[in-house]
Amino acid sequence: MRRNGLGFIIIALMLGMLLAALDQTIVSTALPTIVSDLGGLEQLSWVVTGYLLASTVSTPLWGKLGDQYGRKKLFVAAIVIFLVGSALCGLSQDMGQLIAFRSLQGLGGGGLMVLAQAIVGDVVSVRQRGRYQGFFGAVFGVASVVGPLLGGLFVDHLSWHWVFYVNLPIGALALVVIAAVLPGDATLTRHRIDYAGVVLLGGATSCLVLITTWGGTVRHWTDPVIVGLAVAALVMLAGWALVERRAAEPVLPLGLFGIRAFTMASIVGFVVGFGMFGALTYLPLYLQVVHGVSATLSGVYLLPMMAGMLTMSVVSGQIISKTGKYRFLPITGTAVAACGMFLLSTMTESTGLGTMGVYLLVLGVGLGMTMQVLVIVVQNAVDFTDLGVATSGATFARSIGGSFGVATLGSVFTARLNTDLRSVLGRTTLPPGFDPAQVRRDPTVIQRLPPALAADFLHVYADAIAAVFRVATPVVFVAFVLAWFIPQQRLRETTKATDLGECLGATSAERSSLAEVERGLVRLADTDLRRGFYTRLGALAGLTGIPPQGVWIVARLGGEGWVTAQSLAERANVSREKGRPYADQLVAAGLVERRGDLLRLTPAGRQSAQRLLRSSREGLARLVMDWGPNAQLEALLDRIAPELLGAMGDRPR
Incomplete structure (x- = not known):
């Protein structure tokens, strides 16, 4: 392939992956404005959860379908689905439409993540591949840091719709380049795709997330809908377990859960996703409503957390490569993250922004020390035949944890907000003509209320958001306890070749065991060649x-x-x-x-x-x-x- 053609392909692939990675974080700082415009504060969490669930559950299908029918065709299809979803998100007229279209966008985003990394292996020689893998890892790092900031900039200077519209020209450019320059697939691999496993696991997960979202807030725990969802989840999980025992290429072999390192790392990874996405979703609301900062500045104030995560992910990877020791990192990391969650739970409306930045830095350092290690723990514990699917399973757990975290903490926030609002309304004389429901529909109206009344409502929001972290703190502490059960084993050489993309990307890249070893081998060889x-x-x-x-x-x-x-x-x-x-x-x-x-x-x-x-x-x-x-x-x-x-x-x- 001509070098300029390869350059165009790599740029297009990086653009596609950047779009998918950005959309995991760019929406967070726009959420308060979206709620002000569309209403539906109690549904806020699903704007994030819908994307995460769709991208996570579709990942195994995209990877295997790309092998079977050609990655170029599937990558083009993923871009088209993502762009259609982005356009519809920007055109949404209510929260229900936005959630549905975010799910469609996530479906395409999962394909962008998986197929972009697979195509690199098709078009780049082994000699150069390690360098390009580093480039793609950097995409995740950039997206994690600039996502919240970009979301705030678009909201302040254009409108929240541009958080989604910005994808259209960038995605269209990537689509044109891929269609024109990327060669067709020379070899195709047949798979016996586990459609039933994907559908059952995705359905069960969705039911459980709906239970955590609605239970105790929108509906009573004994409500027939909640009970029905619980029964459906149990039936689908049982069906999934039966299907996986017989599937030729199961989505997640049940035998992996018999390996202590895999089970513990997956649970800890679940909690890491729980904490990271929960914090990213509700902190902008605290900043914009309680402190009245702009959407752009709310993204800036999130930077300590993202910088801590990124820095410690890199540092912990270097420590592992040099020492071969990894067990102490998730133990220390979850302890630090639990401390960060506890500090955030102490915030009130009078907490200074500088103090909050320190708390966020502590949380980010803890998450960064943990995220890097969990994939390594899993890869080091399983046999070669299970390497690919175990790696996917570990990152799948982190993504699902993010979905549950946003949904569960959203329910906590809504329940606490409603309780505190009732308390305030019961003891406060409201101005004539003021509708208290406005405070829930559009939190920005608080800034226009009389000072004494505004102070009461600001306290309500600050307390509701602090409650989110009061619940998250013991959850992360449980991960700290479980991290002690992660065994220390002799580290395999190819496992030392850590990849920032695997650490920060919420969606797993579905790869075979051979591709996983080749990836590590190429990165080690690239270092050696230098x-x-x-x-x-x-x-x-x-x-x-x-x-x-x-x-x-x-x-x-x-x-x-x-x-x-x-x-x-x-x-x-x-x-x-x-x-x-x-x-x-x-x-x-x-x-x-x-x-x-x-x-x-x-x-x-x-x-x-x-x-x-x-x-x-x-x-x-x-x-x-x-x-x-x-x-x-x-x-x-x-x-x-x-x-x-x-x-x-x-x-x-």
């Missing part, structure tokens, strides 16, 4: 006295006939004049012969190239040996080793 790879490889292959640039030429000519010096220079991204001395040295050493502008290896050079390939493969084999003998891994090494030595676009290091 640290004198050709110098060490030349020494192992007996090419003493040959500089790394010359070793690269020998590796690149291996398995080739006559090659022009100009094409070698272009592949190395250097001028012919700069590369010629290294070729001359190889000719003088008897490793390369020249005929005009053409070069090829001599018999001695071919032997050296074989030794280079053998040394490269042996080095890779050492990185995967802790997975045990496996024919798939052997084939993977046979494929990757030559590519690392001489892929197009390679250059001496």
